[in-house]
Ligand SMILES: *[C@@H]1O[C@H](CO)[C@@H](O)[C@H](O)[C@H]1NC(C)=O
Ligand SMILES: *[C@@H]1O[C@H](CO)[C@@H](O)[C@H](O)[C@H]1NC(C)=O
Ligand SMILES: *[C@@H]1O[C@H](CO)[C@@H](O)[C@H](O)[C@H]1NC(C)=O
Ligand SMILES: *[C@@H]1O[C@H](CO)[C@@H](O)[C@H](O)[C@H]1NC(C)=O
Ligand SMILES: *[C@@H]1O[C@H](CO)[C@@H](O)[C@H](O)[C@H]1NC(C)=O
């Protein structure tokens with residue numbers, strides 16, 4: 068069926084054609100990038116075929132290794148760039164970045180691959196190629212010493228373009244050569260910002276003289292025109308005369324290509340130029356563009372001869388066409404042909420024609436979408452600068468966020484189509500960063516989480532981070548990082564310097580004033596304060612940025628002489644208060660009988676001023692005035708979770724399942740922050756429903772850090788504390804019996820809180836004998852179902868499946884053995900999952 072002249076076409080796999088390079092050409096040209104991949108760094112040479120300068124790829128990629136092809140595959144006529152390759156055994160995606168382009172212009176990009184058993188495995192690989200964030204093609208090497216060439220014509224949106232090789236599990240990606248050629252924008256009108264053309268084949272029809280490939284400089288764009296003539300069915304027509312372009316129509320096909328044409332030997336036959344669709348996993352049924360270049364090469368002026376023909380592609384015919392003498396024209400489709408796996412292009416003479424049809428050259432392309440846009444350009448340039456500054460390796464190649472499957476490690480992104488993706492979180496924890504904190508972090512305008520903990524960062528935290536309106540949490544525990552120039556110290560392992568270290572643990576913040584998420588920092592406070600003012604104005608309900616020092620007299624005014632008691636903590640009474648600007652606060656006054664010393668109190672204050680998280684009650688200020696010690700906190704209008712669950716209020720117990728789940732998650736996040744954000748970590752020691760406070764919107768915050776304990780994880784896995792603190796019913800067994808304290812003690816207490824949220828029961832029930840809620844729950848579950856333990860006051864309005872999941876978390880948290888309890892990070896993840904399931908069901 069396949070005529071023999073098509074052999075060449077069939078040999079060419081997928082989007083590949085066979086390149087036979089022979090010597091020709093002269094000059095170099097501006098705007099071309101010609102890369103010999105795998106050539107040693109700083110080497111270059113002039114290519115004998117084109118006289119173009121080929122350079123090493125070392126400056127264009129940061130990854131991969133240079134390899135030589137196997138000696139057995141080297142052939143004397145090989146272009147030099149086929150002798151070596153760069154292979155990418157380590158990364159899922161490896162990219163080349165070509166720069167200095169003009170954004171919005173058309174470029175031709177060409178990559179070549181000669182396997183040549185460079186790895187000695189004798190297993191030619193297959194992998195994907197991306198043009199920036201858009202799939203280009205799948206490269207399938209089948210024959211070890213056949214060079215595969217792929218080419219795309221596309222509009223490049225930025226002043227650079229990345230070509231990425233993606234490992235698809237079928238062998239290690241490698242590459243031999245990479246070329247970029249700028250194209251005039253009038254060429255290939257099918258190509259626009261959202262559509263590119265991938266070459267299937269490009270042929271110079273008709274040369275009988277074996278003149279070989281036409282390339283640069285005959286083709287000013289260095290397109291490679293592959294000769295194609297089947298002498299059995301076609302004969303050549305040629306001319307020595309120059310073939311012109313049609314004025315103002317810029318086809319710019321080289322005259323040398325147009326000077327030869329084919330015509331059927333049997334004048335009554337048509338010229339058939341079939342091709343097979345080349346589907347891949349992204350384009351199972353590709354669309355095709357076919358461009359036929361025609362020019363009359365016989366002077367018919369004054370003769371009665373007529374050459375007129377139709378072009379028919381899978382049943383669709385063109386109008387009758389008569390080629391012009393020595394003038395190039397193109398017959399092409401602007402909308403792709405679709406829906407076939409085989410295409411038949413047939414050129415036959417019309418009834419009026421006295422001469423058989425001719426054709427001089429043909430190009431066939433499949434169309435690809437280039438509609439995917441990369442991550443926001445400002446984010447890309449910032450993260451690229453950060454990557455360069457800290458020499459981040461990881462998999463930081465290609466676009467940071469796209470495709471989703473290849474997001475850079477440690478980054479989270481938003482995908483709000485049609486907007487470009489944005490970076491929303493960066494986790495560079497324990498990534499060996501050193502030096503100061505890059506100012507480029509402040510250019511990431513939508514970042515919410517920044518984790519720089521456990522690095523060797525030094526210097527101060529830049530003020531400009533305060534301008535990041537969406538930054539909610541910054542973890543920056545680093546031994547030598549200061550929140551304030553004057554407490555910068557190195558880490559001596561003495562008790563005092565430890566103190567300095569955790570005071571210097573700067574964190575972050577946010578602020579919930581309506582929708583404004585604000586952030587609080589500690590460096591050069593006045594300045595920060597003014598920044599924040601500028602952004603938000605100072606208003607009611609706004610967290611103070613500076614921990615204010617109150618006099619006792621001021622506290623009397625604020626609390627109207629300690630009139631209204633809100634509650635009582637281990638530290639003393641808590642009073643209701645109102646600041647001058649109307650902000651409602653809670654004032655915790657240390658009772659004179661409290662054993663806490665002044666020094667300890669101040670340490671506490673200093674620590675607390677550095678701990679900020681949206682799920683921790685924030686400290687507004689403190690008072691140390693004579694013997695009077697007090698802490699001023701933000702006021703939590705809905706009181707404690709304990710009151711909400713079991714208070715005397717008639718609304719007690721009215722929390723819905725969803726509210727309970729939210730409260731669980733938020734308090735878990737607050738606690739996780741205490742455990743994770745700071746170095747050394749903090750253990751709260753008194754997690755209980757009475758210490759989880761609720762805002763007007765029922766947002767949960769952990770309160771009462773009076774018992775907070777910091778310990779250094781490196782030296783100790785736990786702290787033996789002098790005395791047991793905490794609340795009966797919540798204290799973990801190992802702490803109660805051995806005063807052995809770790810974060811897992813808090814996890815246990817949190818498990819009890821979760822059980823209270825699910826069951827509505829107190830930590831110790833009288834049933835009729837005292838029994839803790841853990842045993843009570845386990846006993847009920849052993850005999851019955853989840854509905855027997857779930858708080859009846861929810862009237863069955865909950866998802867039993869999710870309730871089981873939360874119950875499971877609670878029971879794991881309350882495991883007797885601390886090591887069997889999850890970390891708060893695990894707990895947060897599990898609760899997020901539960902909430903997600905709930906939301907999906909709505
Ligand atoms: C390549 O050239 C650069 C700049 O001259 C030089 O710093 C680098 O060491 C060179 N690399 C090699 C492998 O010679
Ligand atoms: C590749 O071959 C060249 C020349 O034959 C040699 O100089 C070079 O060291 C080889 N490179 C590798 C990676 O083996
Ligand atoms: C690009 O061309 C395609 C096909 O003609 C068309 O559907 C698309 O809207 C064009 N895109 C732009 C950005 O002009
Ligand atoms: C194309 O031509 C071949 C033979 O020349 C024929 O078998 C096939 O059906 C044709 N396909 C279409 C889509 O016309
Ligand atoms: C040429 O092809 C067209 C379209 O397939 C057909 O209608 C016409 O009859 C053919 N002409 C000749 C002379 O074969």
Ligand SMILES: *[C@@H]1O[C@H](CO)[C@@H](O)[C@H](O)[C@H]1NC(C)=O
Nearest residue numbers: 375386387388417418419420
């Ligand atoms: C063929 O020639 C006749 C007579 O000159 C003309 O009427 C007709 O339009 C021509 N057909 C085509 C397809 O040009």
Ligand SMILES: *[C@@H]1O[C@H](CO)[C@@H](O)[C@H](O)[C@H]1NC(C)=O
Nearest residue numbers: 478479492493494516518896
């Ligand atoms: C990023 O997203 C993953 C998966 O959703 C999540 O587990 C992780 O905590 C997020 N990281 C940050 C720093 O927000």
Ligand SMILES: *[C@@H]1O[C@H](CO)[C@@H](O)[C@H](O)[C@H]1NC(C)=O
Nearest residue numbers: 494495496516518542743892
């Ligand atoms: C950052 O990554 C580290 C290590 O992978 C992890 O322990 C930590 O929880 C992550 N931070 C955030 C904010 O997700």
